Amino acid sequence: MRLSRYFLPILKEAPKEAEIVSHRLMLRAGMMRQQNAGIYSWLPLGLKVLKKIEAVVREEQDRSGAVEILMPSIQPADLWRESGRYDAYGKEMLRIVDRHEREMLYGPTAEEVVTDIFRTYVRSYRDLPLNLYNIQWKFRDEVRPRFGVMRGREFLMKDAYSFDVDQAGALRAYHKMFVAYLRTYKRLGLTAIPMRADTGPIGGKLSHEFIILASTGESAVFCDKDLLDLPVPGEDVDFEGDLSPVVDMFTSRYAATDEMHDEAAFAALPEERRVSARGIEVGHIFSFGTKYSEPMGAKVAMPDGSEQPVIMGSYGIGVSRLIGAIIEASHDDAGIIWPESVAPFGAGVISLRPDDAAVTAACEDAYAKLSAAGKDPLYDDTAARPGAKFASMDLIGLPWQIIIGPKGLADGVVELKRRATGDKELVSLESAIARVTEKA
Amino acid sequence: MRLSRYFLPILKEAPKEAEIVSHRLMLRAGMMRQQNAGIYSWLPLGLKVLKKIEAVVREEQDRSGAVEILMPSIQPADLWRESGRYDAYGKEMLRIVDRHEREMLYGPTAEEVVTDIFRTYVRSYRDLPLNLYNIQWKFRDEVRPRFGVMRGREFLMKDAYSFDVDQAGALRAYHKMFVAYLRTYKRLGLTAIPMRADTGPIGGKLSHEFIILASTGESAVFCDKDLLDLPVPGEDVDFEGDLSPVVDMFTSRYAATDEMHDEAAFAALPEERRVSARGIEVGHIFSFGTKYSEPMGAKVAMPDGSEQPVIMGSYGIGVSRLIGAIIEASHDDAGIIWPESVAPFGAGVISLRPDDAAVTAACEDAYAKLSAAGKDPLYDDTAARPGAKFASMDLIGLPWQIIIGPKGLADGVVELKRRATGDKELVSLESAIARVTEKA
Structure with missing residues (x-):
């Protein structure tokens, strides 16, 4: 993308309302604009990152065997009356009345709708297991x-729902999501720790939150330091195989959120392994049995001819919130430092003199070659001052910068900068392109 | 995808509420489920098609130079008061009050929000032209x-908004979208005719609807038969060049919707060129000048230092509605016939005997090779009867079917079926795979 044809409204000053660094940086980098309390427009740079995160989440859901659907944002109130949650949910639910006085709501989650889909179509144990997810x-x-996207009102969530005939199947479904979540966060450059958690309004007994450690986290968390370095399964992991060794490895170490904290158990750890910190929740998984299937009549015929309510679980990842979490975990004074997997562009090309023919030719060459290599570069071809260009490029945090000016070109070199480390090298244009495009 | 692990709830009977063929087929093929009047859950097959259409729309918007953003679904009422549309819009607007008694609405369109974004960040004529679109x-x-997705309440729309300093620029922006729309529909296998149209509540003077001819269309339309065969620009079209010859070629022929129809002009056509038919609107573009920028104060500084309201246009494509339009245009008694560009899977592999080792080996071979070639096959590995498998595969309308059974394998052949024509051939498995994977 040529910056002259893009829409990247960089702000020089952090708006006052932004209390935490991710919120400040997202506003300054022109990633989003607040339209109403907790409701944002996603500007081009922010949307690109959002879509990259969404794609990673989707790939890992698909890999685990979950099947994607899309439920509507507006749900009928009657379904929530069937489950008993309509009155119980409280003021966080946005309630709506349409022109015919029908009661509806903007879905805060979708257990009821997905259970309705299930009971409409599925009749037999033969059709299970099933896991339906949506990103909505x-x-x-x-x-x-x-805190910007960290506690917004309109937010993008991946929510999956598993259906099984028995508890053993439900546990396998839970383990699949557990491992899919570990893989998802790892690919996003995050160290997420599964912690036993309270189940809240979703219900059920078995639940884990996935937590990133960050000083701006919303809650106190406690865990065994060993959890920070446990290996996460690779992409060859067999989701049809036994995943309990992986899950056991993570769940056998102490880790709990505030509500579930057991001070005695924590104190039993050697002191150097006790991590007491703030955490950001980036996912939450639940196994809740027949809480919805029983009242809503979602049953399957069993091999012996009997009918039985299906055993369910639900599994959420806050996709838009993850942008904030990634920035909290990866930034410096100059701005954001994106992990390669979600960087909005693979590299920046900065022209120090757009009015110089040799500089422009070199920039166009770099732009064409990086584009052809699939690196989706952002080419700053504008007339802004070099200092402003450097600051903007650092702020938006692309992994690489290739800086091209007349002096360097006269010596046959350009500057290659690695954003994460700040390392700069003077190399030939060809070398710079080769470095940026080489496989990690 | 193996059908045994997928969720494809085929219905044997068309639900009574479905009045038109696309609605019937979408329900029968398990593409969607109604959750509330005009509000649907998208089941896996329907969502795949929706995403393919969305991808084509996005590619053509990007190609034309428009930049993608994402505006929220919930908008503040105050912005609509600024433009004067809040009270004028009527009962079609879903009005919402939040827990703090703030008035909001579920956006039916986004002229106000995008104008707000523009006025927040853009100050100078130097930043124009600009076209921001979103798919929301x-x-x-x-x-x-x-009529199912044809007149739903919650629907997916691509809406683009152009900003220019003068009328000449605004006309160029209009022409770009005009050509992008022609290309989009062509890629979706549709013949869409641009027709002069009434501007309705969006406002402005210049407007075209893009109309597909179909007997189930919602309105009467009139056009010159020549329009059905005009060439659409290829992907090498230069969007920075002069597009008026293309636009003139289409707009110089008679074409009008009911509201704009001029019987005398139509009657002047030779009788054999007069097409009087029903049409489905699949897009609508508007040039409306300063209707929003003036009341909302969206101004830019001009070269002479003066400030001037920006000239705008808006451009909509009903993405979810397009699924219905494509089915109306492409089906037979057995079901849907997807154009290759939006087919949910590239080919079906039908096992006639999942309990036969040789059949299963051949099916797995086909499945692996088609997957590796990027054809994303659907492999019916279930225990259903062959007749039911054939009917389901015809119903969901994949371009190709490879049917593998023990008798054929004994003779070294499988059956290759082309869904669009119904043509069947007995060929070797290798030939069948080669035919399906060869470039069009």
Whole structure:
């Protein structure tokens, strides 16, 4: 993309309302604009990152065997009356009445809708196991939205729902999502720790939150330091095989959120392994049995001819919130440092003199070659001052920068900068392109 | 995808509520489920098609130079008060009040929000031209939703918004979208005719609807038969060049919707060129000048230092509605016939005897080779009867079917079926795979 044809409204000053670094940087980098408390427009740079995160989440859901659907944002109130949650959900639910006085709501989650889909079509144990997921906008009418995408009202969530005939199957489904989540966060450059968690309004007994450690985290968390370095399964992991050794490895170490914390168990750890920190929740998984299938009549015929309510679980990842979490985990004073997997562009090409024919020719050459190599470069071809260009490029945090000016070209070199380390090298244009495009 | 691990709930009977063929076929093929009047869950097959259409729309918007953003579904009422449309819009607007009694709405379109984004960041004529688009769910509270996705309440729309300093620039922006739309429909296998149209609540003077001819269309349309065969620009079209010859070629022939129809002009055509038919609107473009920028104060500094309201246009494609339009245009008694560009899977592999080792080996071979070639096959590995498998595969309308059974294998052949023509051939498995994977 040529910057002259793009829409990247960089702000020089951090807006006052932004209290945490990810919120400040997302506003300054022109990633989003608040339209209403906790409701954002995604500007081009922010949307690109959002879509990259969404793609990683989708790939790992697909790999685990979950099947994608898309449920509507507006749901009928009657379904929530069937489950008993309509009155119980409280003011976080955005309630709506249509022109015919029908009661509806903007879905904060979708257990009811997916259970309705299931009971409409599925009749037999033969059709199980089944895991249906969707990546859809949700709305929770937070009393005090803040921290940008970390606690917004309209937010993008991946929510999956598993259906099994028995507890053993339900546990396998839970393990699949557990491992899919570990892989997802790893690919996003995050170290997420599964912690036993309270189940809240979703219900059920077995639940884990996936937590990133960050000083701006919303809650206190406690865990065994060993958890920070455990290996995450590779992409060859067999989701049809036994995943319990992986799950056991993570769950046998102490890790708990505030609500579930057991001080005595934590104190039993050697002192150097006790991590007491703040955490950001980036996922939450639940196994809740027949909480929805029983009242909503979602049953399957069993081999012996009997009918039985299906055993369910639900599994959420806050896709838009992950952008904030990644920035909290990866930034410096100059701006964002994107992991390669979600960087909005693979590299930046900075022209120091757009009015110089040799510089422009070299920039166009780099732009064409990086594009052809699939690196999707952002080419700053504008007339802005070099200092402003450097600051903007550091702020938006692309992994590489190739800086091209007349002096260097006269010596046969360009500057190659690695954003994460700040390392700069003077190399030939060909070498710079080769470095940026080489496989990791 | 192996059908045994997929979720494809085929219905034997068309539900009564479905009045038109696309609605019937989408329900029978397990593409979607109605959750509420005019509000649907997208089941896996339907979602795959929706995403393919969305991808084509996105590619052509990008090619034309438009830049993607994403505006929220929930918009503040105050912005609509600024433009004067909040009270004028009527009951089709879904109005919402949040927990703090703030008035909001589910966006039926986004002129106000995008104008707000523009005025926040853009100050100078130097930043123009600019075209921002988004592909986002919209809600229109239709008094009588029907015809499935053709007149739903929650629907997916691509809406683009252009910003220019003068009328000449605005016309270039209009021409770019005009040509991008022609290319989009062509790639979707549709013949869409641009027709002069009424501007309705969006406002402005210059407007075209893009119309598909179909007997189930919602309105009467009139056009010159020549329009059905005009050439559409290829992907090498220069969007920075002069597009007016293309636009003139289409707009110089008679074509009008009911509201704009001029019987005298139509009657002047030779009788054999007069097409009087029903049409389905699949897109609508508007040039409306300063209708929003003036009241909302979206101005740019001009070269002479003066400030001037920006000239705008908006451009919509009903992405979810297009699925219905494509099915209306491409089906037979047995079911849907997808154009290759949007087929949910590239080919079907049908095992006639999943309990036969040789058949299974051949099916697995076909499945692996088609997958490796990027054809994303659907492999019916279930225990259903052959007749049911044939009917389902015809119903869901994949371009190719490879049917593998023990008798054929004994003779060294499989059956290759082309869904569009119904042509069947007995060929070797290798030939069948070669035919399916060869470039069109």
